[in-house]
Amino acid sequence: MGVVDADLVDWRERQYISQYSMPPLTFQIYIAGQLADPDSNNVTGVLYLQNPDGTSTQVNTYTADWEDTGVYSITPSSSDTQNPSPAELTWAYNINGQPQSYASYLLIGPANPYYDQLPQDMKDFLEQQIWVRFADLFDSPDGGPNLQTYFQAHWSRGRMTQLMQIALSKINSVAQPWSAYTLNGEGGPYFPTHLWGGLLASYTYIEAVKQLIRGYTEQPAFSGAGVARLDRRDYSDRWRAALKDEEGELKSQLDVFKIRHMGLGNPKVLVSGGVYGRYAPTRIAGSVAARPRMWARWY
Numbered sequence: 001m002g003v004v005d006a007d008l009v010d011w012r013e014r015q016y017i018s019q020y021s022m023p024p025l026t027f028q029i030y031i032a033g034q035l036a037d038p039d040s041n042n043v044t045g046v047l048y049l050q051n052p053d054g055t056s057t058q059v060n061t062y063t064a065d066w067e068d069t070g071v072y073s074i075t076p077s078s079s080d081t082q083n084p085s086p087a088e089l090t091w092a093y094n095i096n097g098q099p100q101s102y103a104s105y106l107l108i109g110p111a112n113p114y115y116d117q118l119p120q121d122m123k124d125f126l127e128q129q130i131w132v133r134f135a136d137l138f139d140s141p142d143g144g145p146n147l148q149t150y151f152q153a154h155w156s157r158g159r160m161t162q163l164m165q166i167a168l169s170k171i172n173s174v175a176q177p178w179s180a181y182t183l184n185g186e187g188g189p190y191f192p193t194h195l196w197g198g199l200l201a202s203y204t205y206i207e208a209v210k211q212l213i214r215g216y217t218e219q220p221a222f223s224g225a226g227v228a229r230l231d232r233r234d235y236s237d238r239w240r241a242a243l244k245d246e247e248g249e250l251k252s253q254l255d256v257f258k259i260r261h262m263g264l265g266n267p268k269v270l271v272s273g274g275v276y277g278r279y280a281p282t283r284i285a286g287s288v289a290a291r292p293r294m295w296a297r298w299y
Contacts, residue, residue, distance in 0.1 A: 014086065014107040016127060016157065018116050020078045025104065027064065027072050027091050035070030038093035038100070043072045049108075050086040064091070084108050112158030114165075122183055123157075125193050129201035131160060134208065147215045155215075160204070163211055167203035174252045178260050214242055 017023045027045075029038055043064035048056040060080050064072035074089065087106040094100065115123065139146040148155035165183060168191060172179045180188035191200060217238045220230035 012105045014105045016107050016109055017081060018157075019081060019084050019108055019111040021081055021111070021116065022075055022078055023120075024073045024075045025089060025106075026067070027074075027102070027104070029070045029072070029093065029095075031070075031095060035068075037066075037070055038095050039097065040094075041066055043091060043093045045074045045092070046090045047076060047080055048088045048090070049083060050088070056088065059087075081108050084110050109157065112156060112161070114159075114161040115157040117184065118161060119184055119190075122193070125197060125201075126157065126160060126164060126204075129197060130164065130204050130208070131157065133205055145212055145215075147212060153215060159211070160208060163207040164200070164204040167207045168200060170249060170253065171199065171203055173256050174249060176256055176259065178256055210242075210245065213245075217242055 015025075025045075027043065028035060029043075030036065045062040045064055047059040047062070049059055050056050060076065062074045062076070064074050067073050072091075085108050087108050089104040089106060091102045091104065092099065115126075118126070134144050137144055137146070140149050145155055147153045161183075168181060168183060172181055181191040182188040183191060193200060218232070218235055220232045221234070222228045223231040
């Protein structure tokens, strides 16, 4: 591993894994455009952590497990991922006697219960469909919103998971028919991202933008000559604007809630003659046509 300039931001795309997690990391080998195994089906890996000064520290070595033709996996232990840091997993193997290598770039981030409890495919969905939309913002040293550079802010995959839950709750309740989808399949059906992933991604993106609006709402203005002071008097106006954006959705959700509790979603139908029981109107013309016809037998 070489030494990089510590002042340079590492711009490479990285796969995110949570602190203390044990994610299976998969590697595919293509030979002549087809999945194929290397010599002796032998693939190894070495995990390095990048230090703040630009150097790297070796964490562990692995022998990859064969999963399928050309597909190998390595599962690091929780002790290997205990330190949040940029990381690199270097794969090594031979093809026709020639040594080959490949580097997978990782980012070990702080553990977060909301993100960590998501199923793996929902984590992938969050990364590929939502988080990436904020990955290339300019006004922060590592990409993403400038808000995350503040100590008191917690813009993270965990926060995005919370916003995705809020988005899903609105999808469930903002209009008829009411639904009960969940992000993990517990307490309701698992949300079908293969069918409606675009809807969930767009709604979560909107919730994330609203979160940024709220985050930047309390930005004081410097005012005064000579000795500047922080003017916060327009905070109430800013919060009123943010509140107005939410009131429309709240009205729709409240309407669905009320309709749901009126029992109108459970239709009841009169059968077998309605109010007349099994008797039906006769075909007699005139004013008696709609009256019940009473049958009697006299002896």
